[in-house]
Amino acid sequence: xxxxxxxxxxxxxxxxxxxxxxxxxxxxxxxxxxxxxxxxxxxxxxxxxxxxxxxxxxxxxxxxxxxxxxxxxxxxxxxxxxxxxxxxxxxxxxxxxxxxxxxxxxxxxxxxxxxxxxxxxxxxxxxxxxxxxxxxxxxxxxxxxxxxxxxxxxxxxxxxxxxxxxxxxxxxxxxxxxxxxxxxxxxxxxxxxxxxxxxxxxxxxxxxxxxxxxxxxxxxxxxxxxxxxxxxxxxxxxxxxxxxxxxxxxxxxxxxxxxxxxxxxxxxxxxxxx
Numbered sequence: 001x002x003x004x005x006x007x008x009x010x011x012x013x014x015x016x017x018x019x020x021x022x023x024x025x026x027x028x029x030x031x032x033x034x035x036x037x038x039x040x041x042x043x044x045x046x047x048x049x050x051x052x053x054x055x056x057x058x059x060x061x062x063x064x065x066x067x068x069x070x071x072x073x074x075x076x077x078x079x080x081x082x083x084x085x086x087x088x089x090x091x092x093x094x095x096x097x098x099x100x101x102x103x104x105x106x107x108x109x110x111x112x113x114x115x116x117x118x119x120x121x122x123x124x125x126x127x128x129x130x131x132x133x134x135x136x137x138x139x140x141x142x143x144x145x146x147x148x149x150x151x152x153x154x155x156x157x158x159x160x161x162x163x164x165x166x167x168x169x170x171x172x173x174x175x176x177x178x179x180x181x182x183x184x185x186x187x188x189x190x191x192x193x194x195x196x197x198x199x200x201x202x203x204x205x206x207x208x209x210x211x212x213x214x215x216x217x218x219x220x221x222x223x224x225x226x227x228x229x230x231x232x233x234x235x236x237x238x239x240x241x242x243x244x245x246x247x248x249x250x251x252x253x254x255x256x257x258x259x260x261x262x263x264x265x266x267x268x269x270x271x272x273x274x
Contacts, residue, residue, distance in 0.1 A: 001240055006264055006273040007035040009196065009248035011063070013256045014039065021047065025055035031261045032268065037246050038062035038093060039101075042081055045089035052093070059093055061168070061194060061244055063101040066124045066135060067117055083124050087131040097193070098128065099136035099168050105208045108153045109146045118160035125165050136166035136193065142208035144177030158191070167191045168246070171230045172198035172222070177206060181231055185238045194244040195236060197263060199228035217250040224253070225263035226270075236272045245273040 008028060010017050017024045028036065038059040041048050052058060065080040080086075090098045100121065107113040125135045143154035151159070154177075158167075167188055173196075174181050185192060200222035207215045225232055225247070236245065247263045249256075267273035 001242070003272070003274040004195070004236075004239075004242045004245040005035050005060070006033060006267050007037050007061070007244050007246045008033055008260055008264075009037045009039060009063070009246050011039040012247065012249045012252065012260065016256060021051045022054060025051050025057055027257050028260070029055045029057055031257070031264055033057065033260075033264060035060055035244070037099075037244070037248075038095070041093060042086050042089040045092040049093045060096045061099055061136070061246070062090055062093065062095045062097075063099050063138065064090070065102070066098065066100040067103055067120045068100075083127050087128055087133055090133055091131045095133065097134045097136050097166055099138050099166070099194070100124075101138045102140060103142075105142040105145065105210060108142050109210070111148050111156065114146075114148075114153050114156050115160060118157055121165055122162045125162055134164065134166055136168050137161070138168040138196065139170050139177075140173045140208060141177035141206050144174070144179055145206060145209060155187075158188075163191065166193040168194035168196060168244075170196035170198060170248070171232060171235055172196070172200055172228075175230050176202055182234045182238050185235045190241040192239055192242055194246055195239065195242050196246050196248045197225050197232060197236075197267065198248045198250070199223045199225045199230045199232060199263075202229050220251040222249050222251045222253060224259060225266040232266075233270065233272065 036057055036059050041062055042064055064086045066083055070077045070079055103117055128135045144152050146153040148156050171181050245267055252259045
């Protein structure tokens, strides 16, 4: 397998990116990055495309809600446009895959809810083809709460979703969800197209559980890649078809650009990405 392309999820530097789009992208390019994963791009595709071009970067993948009327994040909700509007924006930016980043906990707790998620994503996949795009799904930890006849809700989802749908595995959130991260990578096999390279200390319990206290990103103890509890090296070495290694912090431990560079160097110097 060719080494995956190093990228960074722009949610990591959401404040900096919104304040100075061009300057932020220039700093990423100076680090050595050539690729990013866009976030909150649908309302400003032309602006983002121009800034990417000016910095010599591209965004082969991007996060946008495809399955919800509103995207919940630990730091607030974002209203969602129609799939067609999302795909038009993604195509304008030059993306290849639009990845749904988040489906709330309650929809993962019943078999009907999981079936609905899969059916919606399958329908989105068909619509995306009209724009020359693919769709994917990015996990957090709520996908691993429920169990149906020995399958996690995430495994049931995988059994129902079309193989054309690409999978992006967030290693940190899989660990928080109680998963054998390396085993899950092996289970996903060639379906796994992107990995979110994120590290940290696993909280005492799953923060997405229905009875868990409310939390936000600042409560997470996240570390540079290779410095937490996530078996990043073993997980990435177990992958068979990963195209993108996407650096992300929900809660940066220090200066955001220094933190990104630290994880970038971990990937590049360790021979895990290019």
